[in-house]
Amino acid sequence: MFFEGSEKKIEVIVTPQYQSLRRLGDGFWAQLVTRANAEILSCIRNPYCDAYLLSESSLFVWDDRFLMLTCGTTTLVDAAIGFIEHLGQDAIAFASYQRKNEYLSHLQPSSFEQDLLRLRRHVSGKAYRIGHLDSHHHYIFCTDRDYRAAADDCTSELLMYHIRGEAADYLRGSRQTAAGVRHLLALESMLPEFQFDDFLFQPLGYSVNAIRGKDYVTLHITPQETSSYVSLETNLDLGNYPVDICAQLLARLNPGSWDVIGFNSTPQNHTFPAHLCLGSCSLASEQGYNIDFSHYQHLSHEVLIPEPM
């Protein structure tokens, strides 16, 4: 029943000279997704963005950039390299490649170090690990060519581990529906103007993409009892959004621990459940991204249940 929910992520911004990425067409993106060992399940579009729901997470394509997230044992680095080879290095203004700590890293087809070695044969850049190896940590590689991020170019990630309580029980149950999950997490009331595309996996798991103009929100749920993981990612400016999305999700999903990663987005934690922030890091990239990483632990003692093997 184990499934690695933790996502790998690539984001690429092309140079202004480059034609629209959306004009590469569905076939191109389907092939790129295949290189990562995933497939496209469905797509929603608006005049700014094509949002693909994948068998393992999501792909968003705008005219000037794309973002792909893949979980499980996918090989996202292959897609990243395939894309760089297809467009040529000169078309790429900025690229980042990220991985989080996995539950079972030894089951992954490659380590971040190995991915890094391959990426650096195609494009130069700086890479860091933020966080201790025996705790939650985040790997990030960013290209180092001249580029300056727009001030409103922000991304927020909320990664939740060990969800508990009624919502978690529902997500592990056999009677759930996609509409039921949307209702449980109040997704439609939190994101009233968004267009939704979601999917319920068998036997367990839920993915949703939501878009509004250039804005996206994507949420992926791996509810498995001993290795649960729920991730939210968005380019909304959460600090100026009418609803406190992170606080609402934390309250409903009640995770034992959670991480917040922000790119030009400073996490507000005063509405979080009682916690100890075990560690945090702020890293300013030369390309104008302030990268924040914080690892939170629910301020409670947990009676651990031995897991028979």
Added chain:
Amino acid sequence: MFFEGSEKKIEVIVTPQYQSLRRLGDGFWAQLVTRANAEILSCIRNPYCDAYLLSESSLFVWDDRFLMLTCGTTTLVDAAIGFIEHLGQDAIAFASYQRKNEYLSHLQPSSFEQDLLRLRRHVSGKAYRIGHLDSHHHYIFCTDRDYRAAADDCTSELLMYHIRGEAADYLRGSRQTAAGVRHLLALESMLPEFQFDDFLFQPLGYSVNAIRGKDYVTLHITPQETSSYVSLETNLDLGNYPVDICAQLLARLNPGSWDVIGFNSTPQNHTFPAHLCLGSCSLASEQGYNIDFSHYQHLSHEVLIPEPM
């Protein structure tokens, strides 16, 4: 500079009918250690125990039992299977095999699950994982044949991660000596009646075995900045020992987090530094071992330093 300090551990108790394990001789134990991909560096003896210091941790042999700990990328399961094959299953009253979470599990030659599959072809038993996969956790396999542990058969382990401060700086420095480390950690004053055997590794690392009658204490230090790990293991009844060994080591080494594992030994934590006990577990084995696992986190916020890669 990375070194995996985290130990694998096997303990075997032979049936009363079996001849003394010590009479198997140094050659036998040297061969067994070789199967684990380690080697014997030195040995101290008393009328009850032969204590071998290994290139990767330690081996203690008594007449009725032995205990081997190996760190790094050693293959302790090979030694375990070699031993069972040599003596035959019937000579084994009780055996346990343990692993902790590793810093870089994907560099290990095998996972605990793989070790378990192999072990169970030779001997039946129960296995558990205690603790979450994304945090500190402990794997244990115990044979399930009829056996009853003596009431005074106790073991305590203190595993310290991310040591900081003056002692940590000394242990990472180039001017340390074995005598200096013994003094720094007050080993001789804490264990006045013990016979010592210690070794300073190049470029970094320190191991010590100490024995007194049937009692042993072993301490291993991997001081490397970003993946430090210090382990203490002993069969002393720490709750009734004149010195609070755990509190003294925690105060000197100032780890960011630490685990306590006890077999018929209840950890006393009121003398520990200010902490949050993130999780704990108590498991009673049918063989009369009460196994306690507790994962502690220093009650402070840590500013994480990005680690360039």
